[in-house]
Amino acid sequence: MSNRFTETNKWRDSWFVGLSTREKLCWNYLCDVCDAAGVFDIVPLNDYAAFGERIDWDAFIELSGGRVERLSADKLWLVRFIDFQNPRGLKPTNKAHAPIFRSIAKHDLSSRLSKRNLLAFQAAHRAAQDKETEKETDKEKEQEPYPGPLQGVFADWLSYKAERREHYTETGLKQLHGRVRNLESEHGNEAVEAAMRRAMANGWKGFDYDVGKSSAKSPAARTQSANERFMARHSDGEPEVRSGGGQLALRGPRPPVG
Structure with missing residues (x-):
C-alpha cells in the first residue's frame, strides 16, 4: 500500500x-x-x-x-x-x-x-x-557452442545452471571454457562429460573435483562410507589409536554378563 x-x-x-x-x-x-x-x-x-x-x-x-x-x-x-x-x-x-x-x-x-x-x-x-539488450547479449554468449566433442554436455550444463538461476557472466563463461579445456586435456573428454552429467544428476553446483573418478559418490554418500568404515573398525576388535600413535583400548564385542 x-x-x-x-x-x-x-x-x-x-x-x-x-x-x-x-x-x-x-x-x-x-x-x-x-x-x-x-x-x-x-x-x-x-x-x-x-x-x-x-x-x-x-x-x-x-x-x-x-x-x-x-x-x-x-x-x-x-x-x-x-x-x-x-x-x-x-x-x-x-x-x-x-x-x-x-x-x-x-x-x-x-x-x-x-x-x-x-x-x-x-x-x-x-x-x-x-x-534488455545486455541481457540478450549475455544469453547469446551463454548459448555459444563449446567446440569439440563436449559441445552437447556443455550446452546441457549451461541450461542446468540457468534453471538454478546461476547464470554465468561474460568473464565467468570465459573461465568455464578455459577450465573445461584444461580438464579435457588432463583427463580426456569422456571423463569430463561423465563428471558434468553426474553433477547435474545429483544437483551439485560444480563438477571439477569429480573429474577422473570412475564411480564418484555424493558428499552425503562419502560421509556415510566414512561412518561405515569407522563402525566396522570398532566392531571387529581393531584398536582405536590416538592421533599421536598411542593405543587406547580394544573395542571388540562385549563379553556376556552373568
Missing part, C-alpha cells in the same frame, strides 16, 4: 466544493485507487463494493472539467496526477519512479507529459532497453 500526497486546499476549491457528497467520494476514490501514473481501471464489481451502486463515469468525466480523461473503455486517467505527486519531477534513476515509467509506456502517455518528465521518461526508457 502506497502513501500519496493529498491537496488539503481542495476544500476551498470552488470546483470540488460544488460537487455533491457522492461526487466528492468518486474523486477521492479515483485518487486513491489509480496506479502510480494516475491510470484507473474501471472494475464495476469494485465500484459497486465501494459505492453500493453503479457509477456513471462518463457523467463524472464531463463534470471533471478536464481533470479526468478516458483512455479506453475500461481505463481513466487523472491528467495532473503525475505532476502533483512528483512536484520535483521524475528521475530516470529513481527506483520509486519505475512503476510510473512502466505505466506511461504501457498506456502510451509520453506525449502528454511535461517536458521535464518527458526527458526523464526517455532516459529511463533508453536505460531499460540497454539493460
